[in-house]
Amino acid sequence: MKLKLRVWRQPSAATEGKLVDYEIEGVSQDSSFLEMMDVLNEKLIHEGEDPVAFDHDCREGICGMCSMVINGIAHGPKAAVTTCELYMREFNDGDTIVVEPWRAAAFPPIKDLVVNRTALDHIIQAGGYVSVRTGSAPDANNIPIPKDDAEISMDAAACIGCGACVAACPNSSAMLFTAAKVSHLAMLPQGKVERYDRAVLMVNQMDAEGFGGCTNIGECEAVCPKEISLDFIGRLNRELIAGTFKAAGNR
Amino acid sequence: MQATSALTLYRSTIGKKVIMAVTGLIGIGFLFFHMYGNLKIFLGQEYFNAYAEGLRELGAPIFIHGHLLFLMRVVLLAAVILHVWAAWSLWLKAHRARPQSYEMKRVVQANYASRTIRWGGLVVFFFILFHLAQLTWGVTNLPGGFDRTDPYSNVVAAFQSPLVVAFYLIALFALAFHLYHGTWSFIQTLGLLHKRWDRLVRLFALLMAIVIPGGLALVPISIIAGFI
């Protein structure tokens, strides 16, 4: 395959970025999008140029690092996959592909396609955990959990924290991410103890990080590689409303 | 603490949206009865004017003449102010949340109504100001003059101008989109939605978006077409 790439290049947070055009040849249809980026980088290195910086780690859709907006869609044109799981067969020979980083005030740029997503970690730190007594490991399956609850919790727990929901949202809202994290724990007996504090604290943190508010548009759900449903946002709303009325989150 | 906790809703983005949802619901309720009441214009001048006067008698004999109506107006005004305030504050926050826009951005599944909810709201807001100025405060010049005791004639006179009718229809069109996303959205924001009921709720939102603006549009259309 022969491709025309337009890649966002930004040397550092302090400098302005711009799209730079590249042309590459000999890209296999069976290579992944990241492998195609590797081919580009090797070419750049050979030519003595600075390779394109991009985040990646597992390359199998579980770490959530590979953040790229491809032709205007976070994680590219194929639904329910991460960029590393996107294959070049989704594109045609001669295509022009625009590659940009996640864009949000809460995700400040670091270099090229790499942005700082620590804001999502701060949301987790604010309440995305359960407090347990440490020491001897508890017996497995000690606490019975209804099958349906476990399923819903697992669906929410599938979130890999990639931030595509924020990137796709016109409001740069982190609602889908926060909703997945809050719901995942609120569904389980171990998480129920702190559920209202958790909802209030995590939402407060989400707001403090500079993410926008949700307008129920649903672009997040459409680009989420783990198909986290808008239902969880409804669930987060319920948790937050109940938490606010209970004056939770004051610890 | 318990008593004041609900009053802290306004602080979070979700809380602001809850305020928008509740005040929006008040708006939808008002619009529905406003539409229903307006259609009485088809029953003639006497009936319509009696209805307008009757609004002041609402709640009698418990309420004194005009009191309940006044109370309702206060609630509506408060709802509008809160709705606009929350919308404005969320708009600003969203605006600040993306300082650098995408060079290329594509919409995957969001519908038109949801993406234009803020702009539709803006159109409706300016329309309300014009509408009140024209038919409640009587500050725009109507051909036959504004007669506070004869709303029927005021309405008929107002809709002789094609320009006014066109503006009303554009605003009602914007309202239809606003109501479609707004109705679905308030149910989601209050956490009442479940995917299983999504189709039904969408249908309900569509019904609201057609019936309310449609009913309201019948009046100006019928007047300029000469049916009234």
Ligand code: SF4
């Ligand atoms: S909700 Fe989906 S898109 Fe958002 S961070 Fe989690 S996995 Fe990524």
Ligand code: FES
């Ligand atoms: S590199 Fe780990 S999810 Fe893509």
